[in-house]
Amino acid sequence: MKVGIIQQKNTADIADNRRRIKDKVRQLAEQGAQLVVLQELHDSLYFCQEENVDNFDLAVAIPGEVTQTYSDLALKNGVVLVTSLFERRAPGLYHNTAVVFEKDGSVAGCYRKMHIPDDPAYYEKFYFTPGDLGFKPIETSVGRLGVLVCWDQWYPEAARLMALEGAEILIYPTAIGFESSDALAEQQRQREAWMLVQRGHAVANGLPVVTVNRVGREHDASGQTNGIQFWGTSFVAGPQGELLYEAPQDNEDLKIVDIDMERSEQVRRWWPFLRDRRIENYSGLTQRYLD
Numbered sequence: 001m002k003v004g005i006i007q008q009k010n011t012a013d014i015a016d017n018r019r020r021i022k023d024k025v026r027q028l029a030e031q032g033a034q035l036v037v038l039q040e041l042h043d044s045l046y047f048c049q050e051e052n053v054d055n056f057d058l059a060v061a062i063p064g065e066v067t068q069t070y071s072d073l074a075l076k077n078g079v080v081l082v083t084s085l086f087e088r089r090a091p092g093l094y095h096n097t098a099v100v101f102e103k104d105g106s107v108a109g110c111y112r113k114m115h116i117p118d119d120p121a122y123y124e125k126f127y128f129t130p131g132d133l134g135f136k137p138i139e140t141s142v143g144r145l146g147v148l149v150c151w152d153q154w155y156p157e158a159a160r161l162m163a164l165e166g167a168e169i170l171i172y173p174t175a176i177g178f179e180s181s182d183a184l185a186e187q188q189r190q191r192e193a194w195m196l197v198q199r200g201h202a203v204a205n206g207l208p209v210v211t212v213n214r215v216g217r218e219h220d221a222s223g224q225t226n227g228i229q230f231w232g233t234s235f236v237a238g239p240q241g242e243l244l245y246e247a248p249q250d251n252e253d254l255k256i257v258d259i260d261m262e263r264s265e266q267v268r269r270w271w272p273f274l275r276d277r278r279i280e281n282y283s284g285l286t287q288r289y290l291d
Helices: 014-030 053-058 065-077 150-154 156-164 184-205 263-270
Strands: 002-007 034-035 080-090 093-101 106-110 138-140 142-147 169-174 177-179 210-213 215-218 228-231 235-237 243-248 253-258
Touching: 002 014, 014 034, 014 065, 014 253, 034 169, 065 080, 065 093, 080 142, 080 169, 093 138, 093 142, 093 177, 106 138, 150 169, 150 184, 156 169, 156 184, 169 184, 177 184, 184 210, 243 253
Parallel strands: 002 034, 034 080, 142 169, 169 210
Antiparallel strands: 002 253, 080 093, 093 106, 138 142, 177 228, 210 235, 215 228, 235 243
């Protein structure tokens, strides 16, 4: 499968962000992309750096005018498109939602982000209600997509449940970066750990992983921090965790990566982790902590 990734530096101009996304999707489609993955909350700046009720005005209805825009984009270019939107479900009820469009423009399915962080510069609990759609792969013409979102990528349980439901690939739209007060060595440890844990999900489940992060510095409007330097490094890993592609840390990137979707079958024959799971002994995983 030819997977296109778009690592983009966003501005406050939502119309321009969308215009550039449309142009890049077109370029990838012309190069043969079958699946295109966008970064987390790709239409706007990462507004979760502050707690501001006015930012709820950025949320959109699903379905609605914005989803129609991306439906038309998928149809026009004949690609399966993974988007990431701020969903207004009802007054006072909002989600961080990935919407997947089939190449005919129809909505193949949605995933609402389950794990919601609450850290300095990442005040997502102020905005997002945890998802209620479960860890269910989305069936598309290019395969069963295990779509998760950003903070979900640190949790092996999420990846495993997607794999157990039959996902053929794990996909993570992402917005993560450096906090300026951290020492350079700590920043690099964080970035490398972020890659390592997701490559571990690939190994543990015998599945390829596609992660698309944003890039560039975004200002903290509240002034509480010096903003976030998003670290880019979008990447694609194979089912043994092998890096098939790694984007730069400091520049936008547009890339098609070839993934051998039949390789997972062979890897799982060599490393039959699903066969050897001792499921009768895992009840403790449903507890918060075992005292």
